[in-house]
Amino acid sequence: MHSESEIKNEIFEIHELFQEWYRGSLADVDLDSKIGTRLAEDFQITFPDRTVHTKSDLLKMMHPDRGNDPQYRIVISDIVLLDAQDSAHRVSYVESQ
Numbered sequence: 001m002h003s004e005s006e007i008k009n010e011i012f013e014i015h016e017l018f019q020e021w022y023r024g025s026l027a028d029v030d031l032d033s034k035i036g037t038r039l040a041e042d043f044q045i046t047f048p049d050r051t052v053h054t055k056s057d058l059l060k061m062m063h064p065d066r067g068n069d070p071q072y073r074i075v076i077s078d079i080v081l082l083d084a085q086d087s088a089h090r091v092s093y094v095e096s097q
Contacts, residue, residue, distance in 0.1 A: 007081060
């Protein structure tokens with residue numbers, strides 16, 4: 001199991017990759033190799049409108065938006081570890097763009 005500090009670092013690191021994607025500084029092939037590989041196969045994300053999306057959904061939505069905003073910035077706050085198991089962690093946090 002990972003420490004709370006390691007989990008938080010992973011959240012910050014993947015969001016840095018999201019920023020790089022939307023800014024256009026990651027190559028097209030990096031979506032799967034650098035971002036997709038960090039998300040569990042059963043990954044889910046809940047959007048503000050309360051729709052739930054899978055890993056595949058998220059990557060498909062992100063793909064056409066590469067480089068759309070050179071100033072794109074994400075701020076992460078209020079990280080709460082909800083559940084931790086050996087191979088998975090359920091986390092809640094606020095993401096502001």
